[in-house]
Amino acid sequence: xxxxxxxxxxxxxxxxxxxxxxxxxxxxxxxxxxxxxxxxxxxxxxxxxxxxxxxxxxxxxxxxxxxxxxxxxxxxxxxxxxxxxxxxxxxxxxxxxxxxxxxxxxxxxxxxxxxxxxxxxxxxxxxxxxxxxxxxxxxxxxxxxxxxxxxxx
Amino acid sequence: xxxxxxxxxxxxxxxxxxxxxxxxxxxxxxxxxxxxxxxxxxxxxxxxxxxxxxxxxxxxxxxxxxxxxxxxxxxxxxxxxxxxxxxxxxxxxxxxxxxxxxxxxxxxxxxxxxxxxxxxxxxxxxxxxxxxxxxxxxxxxxxxxxxxxxxx
Numbered sequence: 001x002x003x004x005x006x007x008x009x010x011x012x013x014x015x016x017x018x019x020x021x022x023x024x025x026x027x028x029x030x031x032x033x034x035x036x037x038x039x040x041x042x043x044x045x046x047x048x049x050x051x052x053x054x055x056x057x058x059x060x061x062x063x064x065x066x067x068x069x070x071x072x073x074x075x076x077x078x079x080x081x082x083x084x085x086x087x088x089x090x091x092x093x094x095x096x097x098x099x100x101x102x103x104x105x106x107x108x109x110x111x112x113x114x115x116x117x118x119x120x121x122x123x124x125x126x127x128x129x130x131x132x133x134x135x136x137x138x139x140x141x142x143x144x145x146x147x148x149x150x151x152x153x
Numbered sequence: 154x155x156x157x158x159x160x161x162x163x164x165x166x167x168x169x170x171x172x173x174x175x176x177x178x179x180x181x182x183x184x185x186x187x188x189x190x191x192x193x194x195x196x197x198x199x200x201x202x203x204x205x206x207x208x209x210x211x212x213x214x215x216x217x218x219x220x221x222x223x224x225x226x227x228x229x230x231x232x233x234x235x236x237x238x239x240x241x242x243x244x245x246x247x248x249x250x251x252x253x254x255x256x257x258x259x260x261x262x263x264x265x266x267x268x269x270x271x272x273x274x275x276x277x278x279x280x281x282x283x284x285x286x287x288x289x290x291x292x293x294x295x296x297x298x299x300x301x302x303x304x305x
Binding site (some may be wrong): 014021022025026028029034035037039040041042043044045046047049051052053076085089091092096099100101103105107108110111115118119138 | 156158161162164166167169172176183186187189190191195197209230231234238239248250251253254255256257258260261263264265302
């Protein structure tokens with residue numbers, strides 16, 4: 001654990017992150033729509049809000065942009081009439097090109113891009129959900145000044 | 154740390170080889186998103202060793218297993234998720250490694266069809282063994298090469 005982040009802060013960060021993850025599941029149960037659940041949001045909440053992973057939060061706007069756009073890419077490819085393996089291959093290539101172009105290294109956006117293909121997502125709720133949850137993740141990083149901690153190091 | 158774009162290509166080649174092998178074997182579960190994220194991030198790491206590869210495969214396989222078991226055992230998704238998250242926190246503390254993808258894995262059963270969910274634990278084990286062994290082999294080769302260059 002970083003010495004700059006106290007034990008108490010870490011505990012609170014865990015509680016906020018896990019509450020956020022549970023809120024996503026609760027929303028999906030209440031709306032009876034499992035496409036709202038994005039497993040990678042759980043990983044991002046812990047990595048960004050608790051671990052404050054430098055590589056993931058350094059460019060806050062991309063916390064929202066990268067996973068959202070890769071989700072749109074995967075969603076669009078999934079609508080094509082090609083084989084499953086074709087969809088996965090095309091999605092992977094497009095994801096790498098996209099991350100290269102925006103110069104991002106945000107690994108989880110690979111998962112949000114592949115998810116619509118792997119689970120065959122066809123509802124717009126999937127896209128809306130990615131937008132909302134990654135936006136909250138970004139706000140969390142900005143609001144709690146997690147970047148400032150990073151600069152001080 | 155600078156982003157090494159060549160690893161994007163290495164990543165693509167590695168995943169395509171794995172998908173090809175799965176296709177030849179008639180195995181349907183080649184692409185498990187959280188594992189691919191960890192593979193991608195491991196390729197970007199300047200240092201990588203067998204101990205890390207083993208720990209990553211271990212925590213990911215355990216998280217897949219716990220997630221699948223709780224999904225079938227508990228009717229309430231909210232309760233299952235709460236237990237999943239607490240167990241993952243304990244798991245990572247015990248093993249002593251930070252792998253955020255471990256928190257994503259137990260949520261996969263909620264989005265996958267049930268017949269695929271039942272395959273997740275074994276599927277994760279097989280996928281982890283192949284992919285992390287390959288990443289380790291690649292990183293070892295890379296370190297050997299850079300050492301040779303330095304000696305010259």
